[in-house]
Amino acid sequence: MKQSGVVLALLSLLLPSMTAIAADHHMTLDELVVPGSALEETLPSELSDYGAELEVIDSEELDRTGVSDIGQALRGNVPGLYLDPKTGRGDYVDVHLQGSRGQDVLWLVDGVRINNRLFGSTSPLDSISTHMVERIEILKGGQGLFYGTQAVAGVVNIVLRKPEKDSGGNITGALGSLGDRRLAGHVSNRNEYGRWLVFGEHDHSDGYRPYRDSELLESARRQKRGFTRSSYGGRYLLDAGEGKSLKALVVRNDVEADFARGNSNFKAVNDRDENIVSLKWDHQVNERNGYFIKAYWHDWWTDYTRLGMDRDGTVNLINDRAEWGFDDYGVNLTGRHTTDGGSQLLGGVDYQRYQGEDYSLRIDGKTEAVTAGFVQYRPHLSFSPSTHLALGARYNHSNFADDHSIWNISLKQPLPKDLHLKASVGTNFRLPSAFEMFVIDEDFPAGNENLEPEESINSNVSLTGHIGNPVTWQLGGFYREIDNLIKVADGQYANSNQTVRVHGAEAALSLGDDRGWQLDLDATWADAREGGSDEQIADIPEWHANATLSWQGDNQGWELNARHTGDAATSTADIGRQSYGDYTLLSASAWREFGVDGANRVTLRLENLRDQQYANGVAQVTPPDGEPYRQDTLGPPRNVQLEYSRSF
Numbered sequence: 001m002k003q004s005g006v007v008l009a010l011l012s013l014l015l016p017s018m019t020a021i022a023a024d025h026h027m028t029l030d031e032l033v034v035p036g037s038a039l040e041e042t043l044p045s046e047l048s049d050y051g052a053e054l055e056v057i058d059s060e061e062l063d064r065t066g067v068s069d070i071g072q073a074l075r076g077n078v079p080g081l082y083l084d085p086k087t088g089r090g091d092y093v094d095v096h097l098q099g100s101r102g103q104d105v106l107w108l109v110d111g112v113r114i115n116n117r118l119f120g121s122t123s124p125l126d127s128i129s130t131h132m133v134e135r136i137e138i139l140k141g142g143q144g145l146f147y148g149t150q151a152v153a154g155v156v157n158i159v160l161r162k163p164e165k166d167s168g169g170n171i172t173g174a175l176g177s178l179g180d181r182r183l184a185g186h187v188s189n190r191n192e193y194g195r196w197l198v199f200g201e202h203d204h205s206d207g208y209r210p211y212r213d214s215e216l217l218e219s220a221r222r223q224k225r226g227f228t229r230s231s232y233g234g235r236y237l238l239d240a241g242e243g244k245s246l247k248a249l250v251v252r253n254d255v256e257a258d259f260a261r262g263n264s265n266f267k268a269v270n271d272r273d274e275n276i277v278s279l280k281w282d283h284q285v286n287e288r289n290g291y292f293i294k295a296y297w298h299d300w301w302t303d304y305t306r307l308g309m310d311r312d313g314t315v316n317l318i319n320d321r322a323e324w325g326f327d328d329y330g331v332n333l334t335g336r337h338t339t340d341g342g343s344q345l346l347g348g349v350d351y352q353r354y355q356g357e358d359y360s361l362r363i364d365g366k367t368e369a370v371t372a373g374f375v376q377y378r379p380h381l382s383f384s385p386s387t388h389l390a391l392g393a394r395y396n397h398s399n400f401a402d403d404h405s406i407w408n409i410s411l412k413q414p415l416p417k418d419l420h421l422k423a424s425v426g427t428n429f430r431l432p433s434a435f436e437m438f439v440i441d442e443d444f445p446a447g448n449e450n451l452e453p454e455e456s457i458n459s460n461v462s463l464t465g466h467i468g469n470p471v472t473w474q475l476g477g478f479y480r481e482i483d484n485l486i487k488v489a490d491g492q493y494a495n496s497n498q499t500v501r502v503h504g505a506e507a508a509l510s511l512g513d514d515r516g517w518q519l520d521l522d523a524t525w526a527d528a529r530e531g532g533s534d535e536q537i538a539d540i541p542e543w544h545a546n547a548t549l550s551w552q553g554d555n556q557g558w559e560l561n562a563r564h565t566g567d568a569a570t571s572t573a574d575i576g577r578q579s580y581g582d583y584t585l586l587s588a589s590a591w592r593e594f595g596v597d598g599a600n601r602v603t604l605r606l607e608n609l610r611d612q613q614y615a616n617g618v619a620q621v622t623p624p625d626g627e628p629y630r631q632d633t634l635g636p637p638r639n640v641q642l643e644y645s646r647s648f
Helices: 004-022 039-049 059-065 070-074 434-438
Strands: 053-058 081-085 093-097 105-109 133-140 154-160 168-176 180-190 195-208 225-241 244-258 267-284 289-309 315-338 344-358 367-378 388-398 404-415 419-430 454-467 471-483 486-489 492-495 500-512 516-530 543-552 556-571 577-594 600-607 615-621 629-634 639-647
Touching (some): 039 133, 039 315, 039 404, 180 639, 267 315
Antiparallel strands (some): 081 093, 168 639, 180 195, 244 267, 404 419, 486 492, 516 543, 556 577
């Protein structure tokens, strides 16, 4: 891969420097952290304890419902998050967090950023599966203080399984009615040096036809859109004693994914290789001080092949393994000090180096380097010890554009009658994508290396309460204003004086316990406008809602989910603004465990239970000798999946 030599050199320099660094950088864990836990792993829960909104989907929930795709796992399970796959499993997704644009959500795997910064809105989920997922953490509201660019509306962190204390593993196989075939497994053990885990997964789907035949031109082949995905790798944990540990992660994803096109297409395929590598040293120096230093490398490259087709059926080669992709690598050092009075000071430095190219759309392969310093102060208020207050700031320097600073204040406050208030306010930013800075294709606006980051101010507030033990409710509101928008002016990308304004509300209600019956309800309303327009930003639904009824016994259970998507719309060149959405989808799953200690599990999952046909996107098609018309991108039809899993 293009930067592998640099990364290996970076990793080789990491270990010798740790002893020297340990003398100057410190951290400790507050009362919520299990002894031996590391700051990076506990940071989302700590931010939640200081006012951030956090949702968590754990591996038990993933196993019970039988989902095999990150998009499936997030869809309909997180208040405030709207997510729809473009054409089903293994494809890009349309994601909006509290009414955000897609480019305003940061995606991480074990804290390693995986966003595609070639194109800010291209989601990174088509190559990630769920077998190795321990939990998915969703932090809502601006999180740029610790996580940097693109965390404008929030962060989704996909946390992978860790090696077990004892030997064990799992093997899983599944079949589905859309030609799905999946086999996955992992093994964990330990030796005198530490604990290790290796895993592998192969996933294939024939898919479905994402367009109505009546809306396809003669130059478009009638075909299903499917994918084949293989993932393998491992992780290692070395306990070096006296509060020291070394953790390594290697993940390799190989994907061949059809790219759905509604016209002038015989076949289009992305053949993708992805590597995620990280090496981290944790050192708990003493009860009050500690730190971690982490190096990472994310390599994501695709060969894009497209065969076009004329009206008479003649096939022609348009792209022959045209390469596009990026390398993203860097180092993060974060530490914490706890004072005698119980206050905490967190701080660190973050370095990221990013380089990407596209030989299909012709993006110049220049390299951007960003260095940042950040600090957060969490005072212990002796006059109100139950009040959790945090104040922080971050400074960013890029080799392109000017330096930039942001700040954040957050609060968690218990109130009478078992109420809890959370509130946060702060600024965030999104660095320009490589396409916006470096595109040199004559068919597109010119790139601009002098672009400034988009800037935002965010505020979130929520109130949580209980009605007896079995009932929990939450009400929340959010506001986001994004300035310095990157738009096209005079044939070139440039910062404008236009503004995106988003405001909205969430409501959630949960009745019942983890065992027995449970009912979860949530609804989100978001008003998102750009540049003073009186129309909702394209493809962002004004509201969406979820309802889940479940029952869980000792060795069995089931779940029924209803997900409603409100009105959405998109603009076209010639046929105006086109509405879609306003549909309700049902899904269901049931599982049963048997054998010694429930080592065997069978799961049945039914998606789109009523086989409802609906559009999750709209495009314009213009025939060579006719009038333009609307073409819907159809969501996945009914899919029945049967899974067997055995743990050992």
